[in-house]
Amino acid sequence: AQTVTQSQPEMSVQEAETVTLSCTYDTSESDYYLFWYKQPPSRQMILVIRQEAYKQQNATENRFSVNFQKAAKSFSLKISDSQLGDAAMYFCAYRSATLLRGANSKLTFGKGITLSVRP
């Protein structure tokens, strides 16, 4: 079974600064997907960024980028130029690429990290 670990329960960053959120995972599979989701107080989970394990290049989406280290099973999220709207709970998630009877959307989540942004 796969596990996802987010060891930091809370982090704080100054507005306009850069912050890195850590995530490690454990799996015996070689092909999988990794995601970072954001959950603001409004509670809707919003996809921030995704990474395919077979791609060596780190994914980037505007101010958000990841540092994907497959051998170390590490998947950290870097937020540059932090904004007040970035304050939320962030979840790291794993999804297997193995299909189960034609589909497999199951996400395994970490416990999440609460990010606060100081003005």
Added chain:
Amino acid sequence: KAGVTQTPRYLIKTRGQQVTLSCSPISGHRSVSWYQQTPGQGLQFLFEYFSETQRNKGNFPGRFSGRQFSNSRSEMNVSTLELGDSALYLCASSLGQGHQPQHFGDGTRLSIL
């Protein structure tokens, strides 16, 4: 394009009752997954439906069940409610295959008295 719609948004029940939650996926999405979110256990996978068939199931008792209709809408049912069932129930839809991500609804907040 409309997002994932979950109804109702809030629900209050008492122990022993049963409840049905509804989820309408994004148009064209055939996979619907359900998750339970609690402060103690975090986000836990309940089950996934694809083309009206349950494809995957998490480690929850048989009181938790679901189904999917031909239009991909899904319902989740919890029978004989317990206090520990109080949680935010999130539904997510996706194309079901490949690297396509899941898109989540706003969730149903279920409170058991």
